[in-house]
Amino acid sequence: MNIQVKNLHKSYGKLEVLKGIDCQIREGEVVCVIGPSGSGKSTFLRCLNLLEEITSGQVLIGDYDLTHGKTDINKVRTEVGMVFQQFNLFPHKTAIQNVMLAPVIVKNVPKEAARTRALELLDKVGLKDKANAYPGSLSGGQMQRVAIARALAMDPKIMLFDEPTSALDPELVGEVLNVMKDLAREGMTMVVVTHEMGFAREVADRVIFMDQGYIIEEGKPEEIFQAPKNERTQSFLRKVI
């Protein structure tokens, strides 16, 4: 599934957060979105599954036009998985129940099949032994890996990551990034808002630098990191690297 964004604007009242974003993301591509806080990168990501209402412009996810009133947004969301900064696991459900819930109730997958698939996914993120643990008893890194498994359980074509490691203790960042690297290697289409420049450099096919509601510069990681053309990109990278 490709993503096409045309002249996307997003305002909260008078505050314009996105000021005309154009971008295309091809199937199988891993795109990292970087930029200072307040640059609109998270808002941009959240427009891709309509967690934020779009003020104007067009967003196409495959053949679905998100800005068309008749599009069944819940159908689109089953194809677009999302991982949040704050994990947002369901605290009243165990790890495996978190992973199974949406396939069972949204896609009507039989419970046994959903359980088998959930165990596979928990195994994939290295948490098979925590299947029956409640989120409250897991570390941040473990919670985020369960959250990734939960999103993958819907068999999405696209995965959105909203600063997935920003709320983690430094020593737990690696385990989450490793799961994401595996996903990227398997050919998942990924849009990752991140402050992990090492991850962006190593895994991304393309890096987008955003500032003040605009895409300032985009290109291959080596172009952006080694030879940024725009002055704002240069100054941002000087500060973070």
Next chain:
Amino acid sequence: MIQDFSWIHIIPILKGAWLTIQLCFFSLLFGGVIGVILGLGATSKNKLANVLSGLYIRLVRGVPLLVIIFLVYFALPMLDIGINFSKGFSAVLALSVYAGAYMGEIVRGGIQSVPKGQFEAADALGMSYFQKFRHVIVPQALQYIIPPGIGFFIALIKDSSLVSIIGYIDLTKAGKVVSNLTFNPIASFLVVAAVYFVICFGLSKAAYYFERRFLQTNA
């Protein structure tokens, strides 16, 4: 004929207590339904539902219960809408309207206590509004709704004594009847007070026990 207060007079008081319990049970049931609708309305993105729910809650909470009872029992039948406003029906209706507003506020508070991220996670997984509430929001909101809900129910039992004014033979009214019969208001109303206390204290104890068990299993 004046009778001495004796054990026999406990019976009408207990009958009144039973009617009070029934009255409050049905009022809480219907009030709870109204409360859930108002709570969902007040938290929804729909502007109209928002405004209407807020209006209902603010209006009803700004009017004394006694006036609501009078409106339902004396004023509504004047409209001649073909419903028989018996004392029992009026009492349940008035208390339900009243309970609905307070339960609405409690439900709204409960829903808003669930972190925004939970709504977003459910949305991002493609859940419908109903699925989201049924599986994600309500199970978490209940822990914020049940304790104040029980507190309100206990207050409602005491407030329900106001329906004695329209002649519904609840616990308070039964006490008044016995008091008139025996000329012994001290014994009559002490017994009435004791019965209210036992009901309310018993409920709050049960609630405390339930809450502890409920919170333990959810920890």
